[in-house]
Each structure stands twice: as C-alpha cells, then as structure tokens.
Amino acid sequence: MIEFKNIKKSYKNNVILENFNLNIEDGNLVVLIGSSGCGKTTLLKMINRLIESTSGEILVNGKNINQMDPIELRRSIGYVIQQTGLFPHMTVKENIEIIPKLMGKSQEEIDRKTIDLLNMVGLEPEKYSDRYPVELSGGQQQRIGVARAFATDAEIILMDEPFSALDPITRAELQEELFNIQKEYRKTIVFVTHDMDEAINLADKICILKDGKILQYDTPENILKNPAGEYVEEFVGKNKIWTKPEMIKAEDVMISKPVTVSPKRNLLQAREIMREKKVDSLLVINKEGKLLGYITLEIIQKIEEKNILVEEVMNKNPECVCGDKNLPELLEIFNNLKKGYLPVCSDEGKLLGLVTRSSLISVLSSQYIEMGGDN
C-alpha cells in the first residue's frame, strides 16, 4: 500500500503538486497518466525518493519513506525506466545481478534467481546471459530492464514509461508479457505512461492527472464508461470503449425496465398488457422481482380459456445471463439462441433488465453514428 498524503512539490515559485492524495492498493497495477507536465513522473520518482516532496508524506506499508534509508528504500522497490536504463558495459547477467550482489546475497542464490527471471521475461538464459545490451534489440533490452526490477523480490515496482520507445508491435508484446507476469506475481506496480491504450491494457486502476490534480482515479472500465468531465473524455478518446468490447457488459446494453407481468394475472390481462406496451412477450416476475419465466403472445393465442393464470402456462425455464457478461459473449449467446431477447438477472435470480437483438444493434451502431458526427 502506497499512500500519498497532502503532498506538495514546488520548484522555487513553481508549484507542481499541491494537496495531493492518492492510495495505491497492494497487488494493483496503477497507471499514472496525463499529458506532459502533469506531474506523473514526479509522483513516481517521489516513491523511491529520487525526487523529494516539498511537504506532506508518502507512506509505504504504513511507514513514512522520509524516515527510511533511501538506499534501502530503493533496493526494496524495483525500477524500470525508458530505454537507457541498462548499463552498457555490463552483460545481461551482470545488469540483473548488480543490486543483489551489492546487497551481499549468495552467488548461488543470485544465479538461480537470474535464470528464473530470464525465463520469466521469455529470454533463454543460456543464450542471453553473457550478451551486452548493445547486442540486444530494444524489446529484449526492456525485458532485461523488467527482469532487473524483479531481481530483489521487491513488492513494489515503479515503471517510468518503460515501453514508450518501442515499436508498436514490440510494445504490444511486452504489454502482454507484463500483463501475464503481473497476473502471476501480483506486485504493486506504479506505471507511468502517456499512452491511454497502454493504460487500458494494463491497469487495474488508472489515475488521470492534469496540472498536478487527479481528475479521475478509477478502473479502466469506469473511466471509459463514465469519464469525469470533458477533459477526461477528450483525453481518453471518445468511443475508446470500442477498442475494448469486453468492457461493455450486458447491464450496459440492456433495457433496464422491461415489460413484466405478475404470475397471478390471467391470460386476458396479459394480452392486454402486451397490446398496450406493443410487445409480443412478457417476463414473469414475482413480488420480490425474481424472474419466474416468460409468456408469449403465441402461447396465449393457442389457449382458448383466457381465465387461466399466467403461471400455469408460462415457459418456466427462462434462459438468462448475468449482468457482467460482456459484449462478445452476448453476441455469441445470441448467435446460438432461437429467441431475439435475453433477460439479465442478478446472481439471486432477480430480474435486472432485458437484452434484445434490437437493443444490441442500437448500441453497436451508436459508435459509427457518433464517429460520423465527429467527422
């Protein structure tokens, strides 16, 4: 847990940060993002005291870092920087091992760790251990940079635009790699970037900064769906969500108040509701809102006796989906479904809404319509 408390940073009369507060939870990958000059790198470097705050305090696991020895603090925090971070006169192995060696760990332990780390970042230890940075591609160099940050088993890792100098394909590869590593190791990672796609790909939480102020600190999903204000929306990019259709959930596209009917109504009344609401089927829910089944106009017409209650003739095994089914999954389900609609329920079976083919189409088409409007 990293806590920024009332941090102020100024250079002479130039105030960069003021009253800054932020908590970073353990095991989260938090991306600090914003245009240049927003203070994101300053914040990152304050965590390992490369930059000292003017006032306020930063707590790491409850301890004020100003009361810690800066060397020990830095050794307990991994650090990855852009491109030039590797020492050119040291081999890959020497680069990874430098801090553990300075800490006086046993060579045997260090050797084992180095092999593990090289495997972790997908470089064969036998092949790459003795190479010099200049003999490696940019992507390989940055993998070593990541491996080096993990070398001291730090719980916290700081990454300062680590992939920004790489070509887009390599960058995507490394993002994927980091994502997988993070899934396995669950470090607390603070990651600075100016690339929103990268932030969305990697972050558990994104902190959007402008002029030293937090505009929004939330999950990528929430930021995409509910940008806090125009600047964030602009910064994130309109329709950015469509680059991540998994983030669009059933509850985002459902009709939230579908037409329902009580099981105790008779068929005549049910038909009347349908006519009034101009629908051809009704979802049957009890008083608690739990979905019991559905009834269609087709069924009602087949039955002569209209005094029969809905619950006696309704379809009792309605297919339904959870609210967090995402868009690609919904489309998949609809493909295999005979019906043109699908109720959305909570885990307890309570009806939340209804997704229909037409509601899906209107959501999907909205991105093109809005984009067209932009042009």
Add this chain to the structure above:
Amino acid sequence: MNTFIEQLVTKKSEILSLLLEHIQLTIIAVLIAVIIGVPLGILITKNKKLANAVIGFANLTQAIPSLAILGFLIPVIGIGSAPAITMVVLYSMLPIIKNTYTGITNINPDMLEAAKGLGMTSGQTLKLIKIPLAMPVMMAGIRMAAVTAVGLMTIAAFVGAGGLGYLVFSGIQTVDNNLILFGAIPAAVLALAIDWITGKIEEATMPNGIKKSDGTMKVRRTSSNKNRKRNIVIASILAIAVVGGVIVSSISNNSNKITIGSKNFTEQIILGNMLQQLIEDKTDIDVQTKLNLGGTQVAFNALKSGGIDMYVEYTGTGYVNILNITEPNSNTDEVYNVMKDRFKADFGIDVLNPMGFNNTYAMAVSKETADKYNLKTVSDLAKVSGELIAGPTIEFANREDGLLGLNKAYNMNFKTVNPVDGGLRYTALNSNETQVIDAFTTDGLIEQFKLTVLEDDKSFFPPYHAVPIVKEETLEKFPELRDVLGELDGKLTDEKMRKLNYEVDVNKRDAKVVANEFLKSEGLVE
C-alpha cells in the same frame, strides 16, 4: 658517421643511465599527476563553479612557459628532480583533469538516475558506473599527458635532475649535434614507446559492450576476465617497483654525502668532474653531482638552498651578479676579497682560493669581420658597432658587467642584439647571422671557429678568476675538504683550461676522462 658511432660507443652507458633516469622521472611525474588529477577531476564533477575554477587554473599553468615555472620553483623547492617533477606534474594535470571531468559529465544522466533509482550509493555508482564508462576518455587524457611529459622532462636537466635533456643541453652548449641526437632520439623513441604502452592500457581498460568511434565493439567474454585482472596486477607491480625504487634510492642517500654542482657549459662540467674525482680519491665521502645547472641563478640558489654543496664560481660573477655591485672594478685582489667576505657574511658560503685561470669575458668576431673593419680592440669595435649584429648569450646581454655596461663604457651601440644561448651563438656567428659574440677567454671553441678576440683596452671586464665556493656547514662537517680542494690552488692556467675545453668541445671527448687525465698529469690522483 664514424665519429657518430664512436661517440655513441663511448657514451652508451651514459645515454642508457640518462634514459633510465628520464623514464623514472617521467613515470613518477605522470603517476603523481594521475593520483592528483583523477580524484580532482572526479571531485569537480560535483560542483560546476569549482570545475570552472580548477580547469581554469590548469589552463593557466599550461600557458606559463615551462622555464618560468622552473624559475619560480627553484627558490621554493631547490633544484634536482623535485622541481622537474613538479613542473611536469603541473603540465600533465590539465589533460588528466579535463578528460576525467568530461568523461564523467558526458555519461547519460538517465543511466545515472537508473543507478540511483536501483539503490546504488554514490560511491558504488562512481566505482561501478561512472569510472568504467569514463575510462576511455580518462585514459586518453593520461596518454596525452604521458607523451607530453616525455618531451617536457628534457628540461629537467636545466635544474640538475638529469634525464635525456642533459645530452641535448650539453650538445647545444658545445655545438655537438651528435650529442643532441643522443638525447633527442631516445627521447623521441621513448615518447613513441609510452604512446604505444598507454595505448595498450587504454585498449585494455576500454569497457566491454561499448561501441567505439569506428563502430566496432569490444566484447570480451567473462572467461578472459582473469587476463584482465592479471594485467592489472602486472601494471600495479610495475608501478610499485618504479615508485619503490625511487624511495629506496632516496633513502640510501646517506649523510656521508656531498653534491657538487656546475653551471651549464663545458668548463664548468670539467671542473665539476674534477672536484668529484679529487674528493673521491682523497676522502671517503660519497660524492654526487648535479652538473649542467641552467646558469648562475640556478646554481647559486641551489647552493644556498642546500641542493648542492659546492660549485666553481668566478670572482667577477660573484662580485657583480650575486652581490649586485655595479661599480666596475678590475682590481683582482679587491674583487676576490670583497666576494670572500660578503659571501661568508651574507650567505654562509666559503670562497676558497683561486684555481689559477681567469675566464673573463671577451668580445670575439670572425677573422673576416676583423679583417674587414681592421678590428683589434673593443674601442675599434665600438666605432663600427652600428653596422654589426651582436649575438651574445642571454645572460651576457642582460648583465651590467656584460653587454649593458660594455656599451656604456665604450659608447657602443649595435645595430641589433639577437641573444643566442650556449654554443649556438658560435653557429650563428659562423653562418654570419651575427657578427659579434661574447666569448670566454678559456673557451675551446674560440680555437675551433678561428675567432679573433678583441682586446679589452679600457679594462671594462672584471676579473673572472675561478674559485670553488662551498657551503659553510659542508666544510664544518667535512673539514678535510678544505685541504683536498686546496690542492687545486693555482694549478689551472688559462692555457691549461683552454686546452681541456678544447678536448671536450672540439675533440668530443668525455669531460670525465679529460678531467681525470688532467688530475693524473698533475699528480693529484693515482
């Protein structure tokens, strides 16, 4: 060519020992410059203002002529290797400090931040990152300093530190090109050798994994790191051996020792050798020499400061130059007595008895010039001086008892005065670039160049009788010296001295041998 080889054979051991001396002096000077310069270069990377001040100062010292630096140093630290090494150290400092500073400040700041961010202390960053990465630039500076130091160190002979410059200076004094070459060629070879060796060291210290300017990259795998360590060990042992040798040799300087000096011309060197051989023959004193010191000021300051214990001075020089008595005085006894009393009282220096010859100044012209203007006396010369160019030694040109006084006394005014130092003035006269020079009456070169010596018809020049002068303390410590040196009293006439000078200057014989022959012929040594 034959004489070159003959001379080389007779001089080879001297050349070799001077070469070794030169190497030793150079290595010590460069080592000291490295020991001071590298840490200083590192230190100033922390403070821009300090850096400007230090580099500015180093630049400034570079701009001061080396002889001037020596001049400042002699009164402070005397003569011998100390001022020579100090001077070379001062000159070598600039490239070392500058390159160390540049090497370190040019390292990519991002990389240094990475080192800091990973948790290296500033000491570790310096040792593991900054120094290895700055090493090629630092070594280039050291290499430059070392090569320059070889050349600079030839001036060491000026203050009696020896080295190859001794041969060069002697050669210039005696118009002996071979001798100059014996000094210059080994010095040049040494410079090339040092360039090559430091180049190898530069190569060896080049860090792995760095692209060189030609685009190639040195990659040495870990297996050969042993070699690297071995090389470092060998280099350290060599350095320690050199420094250790110096320390041992300075420790071995026992107290039963005296040092004899001489100025930088043939007669002085013969006399210096003569005193040495005589004392060594008659006493158990360990006699060392610092011959060929650059002029009266250097020799006399050395005597005062204890760098040497004795040398042979001339009464006129003592009277006029050292005691600063400007009133001309051609009374031999008066000049001698004044010098004797005042030296004792003012400087604590004993003036012993005259050795016999009077090496006074004389104006000399070529035979052609003498015939052309019908010159016999200095008064004759004064009449036509407006048409002639004088080429005296620098010292003579600036002395009251030299050209300055002479001009007044004879109402003489040369067209131009182009001072040329040492034996070169004979060469200049010979090629008719100058027409008048000062000469010493005992100078063997007068004979060689067939010069006409003009009579000092107004007795302007004071008498210049040769007298050994010795530090009082030395005589107190070794009272036997007075008697031993007394054996030379009156033994050397003008003739004999000129003959000895001729043997060395013209016949290219070794001063040591010539001195020895004389002592033997006089029955003073076995």
